[in-house]
Amino acid sequence: MNRIGVLTSGGDAPGMNTAIRAVVRSADARGAETWAFEDGYTGLIEGRGRVISPRDVGDILHRGGTVLRTARCPEMRTPSGLTAALSSLEESAVEGLIVIGGDGSMRGAHALAGEGVAVVGIPASIDNDIWGTKMSLGVDSALNTIMEAIDKLRDTASSHKRAFLIETMGAGSGFLAGMAGVICGAELVVTPDTDVTVEEIGRIVARAHQRGKHHCFVIVAEGADLDVEGIAGHLRSSGIGFESRVTKLGHVQRGGSPSAFDRMLASRMGIEATNALLDGHSDVMTGLDGWNVALADLGEACSRVKRAGMEYVTMASLLSR
Ligand code: F6P
Numbered sequence: 001m002n003r004i005g006v007l008t009s010g011g012d013a014p015g016m017n018t019a020i021r022a023v024v025r026s027a028d029a030r031g032a033e034t035w036a037f038e039d040g041y042t043g044l045i046e047g048r049g050r051v052i053s054p055r056d057v058g059d060i061l062h063r064g065g066t067v068l069r070t071a072r073c074p075e076m077r078t079p080s081g082l083t084a085a086l087s088s089l090e091e092s093a094v095e096g097l098i099v100i101g102g103d104g105s106m107r108g109a110h111a112l113a114g115e116g117v118a119v120v121g122i123p124a125s126i127d128n129d130i131w132g133t134k135m136s137l138g139v140d141s142a143l144n145t146i147m148e149a150i151d152k153l154r155d156t157a158s159s160h161k162r163a164f165l166i167e168t169m170g171a172g173s174g175f176l177a178g179m180a181g182v183i184c185g186a187e188l189v190v191t192p193d194t195d196v197t198v199e200e201i202g203r204i205v206a207r208a209h210q211r212g213k214h215h216c217f218v219i220v221a222e223g224a225d226l227d228v229e230g231i232a233g234h235l236r237s238s239g240i241g242f243e244s245r246v247t248k249l250g251h252v253q254r255g256g257s258p259s260a261f262d263r264m265l266a267s268r269m270g271i272e273a274t275n276a277l278l279d280g281h282s283d284v285m286t287g288l289d290g291w292n293v294a295l296a297d298l299g300e301a302c303s304r305v306k307r308a309g310m311e312y313v314t315m316a317s318l319l320s321r
Helices: 018-027 040-044 079-091 102-113 137-161 175-184 198-208 228-237 250-254 260-277 298-303 309-319
Strands: 003-009 033-036 049-052 094-101 118-123 160-166 186-190 218-220 241-248 284-290 292-297
Touching: 003 040, 003 102, 003 160, 003 292, 018 094, 018 118, 018 260, 033 040, 033 198, 040 079, 040 102, 049 260, 079 102, 079 160, 079 250, 094 102, 094 260, 102 118, 102 298, 118 260, 118 298, 137 160, 137 175, 137 218, 137 241, 137 250, 160 175, 160 250, 175 186, 175 218, 175 284, 175 309, 198 228, 218 228, 228 241, 260 292, 284 298, 292 298
Parallel strands: 003 033, 003 094, 094 118, 118 284, 160 218, 160 241, 186 218
Antiparallel strands: 033 049, 284 292
């Protein structure tokens, strides 16, 4: 291949820039030029792209967001969107494409592969809900952001003897809430996989107060059946000992410089994806398998659902005594 394409798509994730840099520079090392599409699949469909050189990707590996910008692109799910994307690739003389993004982006990549385009995916989403990789780009950075925020909340929570209901992002997967629960010492984690009522939450929080705790965190995943305001309302009306407050961490979780782990993972996945594409692989995705970065089948990744389950929820409860 003389020219490969790259784009970032879906919700941005720390590490996307590091991956772009790795793709461009490892393609250059093998004598291939990189064509960058802007604004995800929207830019691909509209034919908005340009050559991006190894010098153009200097000074970006530590930056959050994505220098190529990103977008949610429902049009990519339509036959006309797919046709426009295929024409755009042909017009730009792009012979293979690397898609950096979340589960929806991987589905777009798989659809392109179904039309004969050589495509390799790099999983990037703070939700960690992409099957075929233990970790996606951005998860570790988002967790570090959550940890820093909750450490700060602990200061004020302990000073006032308060219970905090904290909502994390993560769509329906439950990973961020579950892992944050373990690393931040939550009394309880509520995710789409947990089956708990507000009355039970009230009893758990009350018991923490009776054991002499000075603060209490309940971490609630967005997508869970119960929401933070509803839980707080119940706690306020049922005299659990602690005063309660709500914090929704929101989009701050998606921003910031990628962590050391994400920079390493993005660099490894960028090199692996580029080599795979140039070696003739297609319809695959880079995945972290143990400590190795391997290729996973994109069709399988798109057809399976990855959720956190109860592992972290149980760990957090065990350690909250
Ligand atoms: O997929 C990443 C994510 O941040 C989810 O955790 C969240 O549900 C969603 O994106 C928010 O999307 P948007 O930024 O489009 O509002």
